Amino acid sequence: MSHMPELESAALPEDAVEVGRIADAWGIKGWFKVIAHSADPEALFAAKQWFLLPAEKGAKNFTGTRLLPIKQVRPHSDTIVATSPAVLDRNGAEALRGSRVFVSREHFPKTDDGEFYWVDLMGLQVHNREGENLGVVKDLLATGPQTTLVLGYEVDGKELERMIPFVDAYIDKVDLAGKTIIADWQLDY
Template sequence: MNSTKQRLILLGQIASAHGIRGDVLVRTFTGSPADIASYGPLSDANGAKFYKLRVVRVTDKGIVARIDGVTDRNSAEALRGQDLYVERAKLPPANDEEFYHADLIGLTAITGDGSALGRIIAVQNFGAGDLIEIRKDDESTTELIPFTKTNVPIVDFENGRVTVVAPVMVGDPEPQEAEVHKDDGTD
């Protein structure tokens, strides 16, 4: 992944043209949909093209916006599917116990005893909460772990890692405590 892409955070996507004057419907990934326009011009994934948005109104599907230089439906339709990014530095700091997905990607995942599991390659959300996707160091497969305080109790940006506790699955045997052998001197 190039350094430009690592500095960019996805804030929205142009879903469709809206009307005949070049307005677009934008699905936003910001806390408040209208906030997407407050970060200044947004860029494409490469940081090469910029789009200055002006919010016309907020809808239940996102926002209707005008983009500088887009004045007709055909031009707006050509932007369908365009992802809109902002530089990470323009975003406010995350609150305690909140994280930007982009900040988690690339962190090493370890177990409670410090054993390496792999690296976080993505953060997914299919509707039931965030999942971190970990690619194991010795495999091409990945594992999805719920990104909860129970399953990821420690996020350590300073050392570039997260501590992962595997979730207990239905049907899994109860975890067994390690057997402790005492040397009582009677052999």
């Protein structure tokens, strides 16, 4: 039987961003494996506390939002492992399995000019230089060295997708405040 660690209840901050989920226990000392949602998991490493929500599917060992203090986070082969002073053993780590991990936006490291967090690009409207609407960013794909924007748009009520490489050659401007991206791209590409 998994024993849920004693985690303090917390309100999910308004600027909370879902950055990953806890996959499973790792080892016997209370470490757990985390699957990051994006190729840029810096926020997982930077935040000293994570906010947990129960798994969307499967067993729920807690309700509401819980605060998970983080002691250490490190990359391990193709995943990330972490430990918390609140999670004392493998049973405690197993009880967290499936939990959704959120981090307050203020704990994200600052980005350099021209760098963006994936989460910031989601939902942005993309227009071309002519002002035509190319769609809304609904996903990002990391393909080797570059990231590709996946845009959703409608034609005659049908949901379609358009892909644009997120590279300087095609992206003129990202305006986070205005929630728009200007791309050098045509409707018929």
